[in-house]
Amino acid sequence: MSKKNSRRSFLKKATLTSAAVTSSPFLLAASFEEKLILSRHYTAHSFSANDQINLALIGTGIQGIYDTQTALKVDGVQLVAACDLYAGRLERAKELWGASIYTTRDYRDILNRKDIDAVIIATPDHWHQKITIDALKAGKHVYCEKPMVQKPEEGQAIINAQKESGKICQIGSQGMSSLGNEKAKKLYEEGAIGDLVMLDMYNDRYSAEGAWQYPIPPDADTKTVDFDTFLGKAPKVPFEPKRFFRWRNYRDYGTGVAGDLFVHAFSTLNHVISSMGPNRALATGGLRYWKDGRDVPDVSITLYDYPQTDTHAAFNAAFRINFIAGSGGGGGFKLIGTEGEMEVGQNSVTVRRSKLSMIPHGYSMVSFTEEMQEKIRAGYDLETLEPRSSSLSTGTTTWEAERDYKGGHYDHFNNFFTAIRNKGSVIQDPTFGLRAAGAALLANDSYYKQQPVNWDPVKMKLI
Known part of the structure; x- marks a missing residue:
């Protein structure tokens, strides 16, 4: 269905809905408000001991643990090994998943095991490319945490490695497969908000933990932490626990708020509107409060330009992160369009449609005589710029997931393991992952260069 016809269909449904929920001639002219249910049916499977997907975790930190806990909720998956460079995390892995799991500090030990089918890579960002490529070459299916790469130019090598290996590679932006994203995509394609004009994304935090000041265990030293291996391709520096346990705060190992938070939004945005991404970015911000040795900003504002394509009009996107938000x-x-706005979450979507005022009122009429005002009003009345139907299609509709919904994180892993079993496709492959990461990381390039930067969303390269 063409976008024009889709929008006509949506408007018709919206008008009928508003008429149905109102009950008097007076109310027919008012906007409506309704709540609907989002649901997903999960088919239960029973797998024998010989039909389990054997999973290993590489990077047993915060996200690695949350990823694995979610992955193991999917039928037919079992954890057999874990890897980390801090001894305490290997002990934690055995606490969580049993003393029988294999643990190691060397990820290559994981890849050399023939009994491992798939790996979760939840390491610091600067290790993503190498371990992902090594895992694919070793014949493992890969779930790699976002951002897929630390630098955009690293992405093509992963794309090529995945194609050559024939293995599944899912990039882990955990909300991608959610009911919210799924519904938002359908609504957008139906024309629920008209032509997209602007994307507004923000994330405010007001805690040390939210600002990545993670706890450092008192036993952290050169014996319990393999710091030299952690550094990898990064510059060699003396052992510093903060760099290991709070690596997100350093450009040498992480990607700042852009790679950690912007990339989620780009994954959702590009998916919902079927876009390849922006072509220009302009960033500003600074280190305003968390002056703890980090070299990335704690306040970041980036504006992006999206060019017109077959799936969307040209529009602008505003991304804002504040790690010292006194608001709490x-x-x-x-998503803000010409005919409404759509607020998207993993578990819900809200569409608000308003009536566009086309007829002038008191403010702009004040400079004309009373006689002229009457003539102007009469002229507008003849043009019928605000038909009654425009009032009937206004209002607010919220779709909410059922209480027993397993969540977007579960759905993303379910998509991954289903693709492995059925030799199918995933929702966020390396090409999609590079487009999301590349767009996000433009913010860093612009911020540190103190100038706009240009990006080719088709070739996925800086210009």
């Missing part, structure tokens, strides 16, 4: 914190992701 919060977040939002809102």
